[in-house]
Ligand SMILES: CC(=O)SCCNC(=O)CCNC(=O)[C@H](O)C(C)(C)COP(=O)(O)OP(=O)(O)OC[C@H]1O[C@@H](n2cnc3c(N)ncnc32)[C@H](O)[C@@H]1OP(=O)(O)O
Ligand SMILES: CC(C)C(=O)C(=O)O
């Protein structure tokens with residue numbers, strides 16, 4: 001039997017999440033998100049704030065009619081009209097909840113509500129009792145609980161429970177609290193409110209200081225058994241506690257956090273992508289659990305570790321959150337183990353020398369290029385493999401060019417094991433490079449084709465060049481790849497030259513026989 005306490009997950013992506021500036025969602029989009037939340041087995045879905053608009057009312061109504069496995073909830077101020085509207089929208093729900101709230105901090109009571117503490121207590125009693133007359137499941141929230149005087153908070157909670165609230169939520173509305181303070185607030189309420197055991201207590205933390213998840217978990221230690229959160233942590237200002245972080249913290253650190261949720265964590269990625277698409281809020285790459293880099297490794301030491309045993313650098317499996325597999329991102333920090341693994345994936349089997357040469361070129365490319373794609377590695381390997389045993393090889397090329405005057409090519413080539421250097425002019429950098437090769441090899445074939453394309457996207461993409469040369473009726477093609485287009489062109493030309501010389505030699509041999 002499990003020793004862990006169950007914690008309800010109350011998702012407010014469709015209510016507090018939608019309060020993020022720019023995150024408005026259509027009814028159809030909200031229905032799609034509600035479907036995914038139900039599939040994740042979220043306990044409570046806060047579908048909207050029914051009084052806010054006819055559209056919000058319709059959203060709550062339609063979600064209540066459609067979703068059968070999760071409790072559907074609507075927010076309502078401490079106002080009878082709000083509560084009636086919420087009750088109306090929830091009529092079709094299998095399991096409905098009215099969530100009514102009022103601010104309890106001195107600041108909010110004085111400046112925003114213009115109400116005395118006694119008036120707020122009366123409003124709590126009136127609103128919760130009214131809601132209980134409409135529905136059995138009533139949640140009451142003390143808005144700005146963390147800046148509320150504790151003695152007054154005890155009285156408010158006591159009043160709400162006496163009036164029939166079944167869930168008591170103590171939000172850190174402005175993300176002001178620290179974990180110790182937040183835990184202590186719950187402990188204080190449990191110690192000072194006689195009937196506290198009659199309700200389930202809930203956390204609702206905002207992320208203004210980046211503490212929303214830590215505070216929510218501290219709330220569990222204080223006795224809360226429901227957490228309010230949103231997918232991707234969206235919500236008012238800096239957002240709410242992120243559901244995926246809470247769920248995976250509880251799952252991964254069950255040893256330190258003895259709580260369980262009903263959430264099907266393999267649905268997390270699907271939910272995250274849907275919310276991101278619908279709201280247009282991209283998830284930052286380094287976002288915990290759902291960021292593009294959450295299961296990606298670029299540095300060689302980490303890649304080596306993950307290849308040998310994933311747990312060296314992964315504290316949860318990618319599959320557990322719905323990611324197919326971890327990603328070994330190839331880049332300048334990668335090492336030989338990861339490069340060998342990538343080559344195997346791409347179907348290459350290289351000998352030792354070719355491997356070392358390709359790895360050297362890959363590292364050099366990594367120094368110049370931000371993202372290295374599979375296509376880049378294929379281009380390097382194909383280029384290297386097809387040129388490594390050739391008589392003529394490019395060692396170094398510098399070109400000097402501009403909008404005026406001739407271009408200059410300063411090239412070193414290896415010709416039959418000897419380095420040869422030429423500095424040659426041309427009409428543009430490619431012409432200068434080709435002239436240098438012609439001079440060093442003392443030949444003058446006709447250029448029939450010169451074609452360049454980018455291997456991947458971006459201005460730092462490698463160029464792949466094709467050159468076709470013709471000499472005395474013999475035609476050959478050469479290819480070359482490099483992040484410097486002129487170098488790629490020179491490599492292609494030299495490859496074609498190698499083929500042409502082989503053909504020449506064959507012809508001479510045939511003639512001699
Ligand atoms: C912490 C939170 O996330 S709270 C939820 C915040 N979400 C939203 O506000 C989104 C939806 N809101 C809305 O559509 C609108 O604000 C409505 C429909 C609720 C109200 O609109 P309006 O009647 O035009 O009022 P407005 O928004 O300008 O002001 C809010 C009023 O509600 C009062 N109020 C605020 N909270 C509460 C409360 N919990 N209980 C009772 N009254 C409240 C304010 O004091 C103010 O009253 P006043 O008009 O007497 O000064
Ligand atoms: C309405 C309440 C629960 C809220 O969103 C908050 O206090 O942040």
Ligand SMILES: [Mg+2]
Nearest residue numbers: 016173204236
């Ligand atoms: Mg909130």
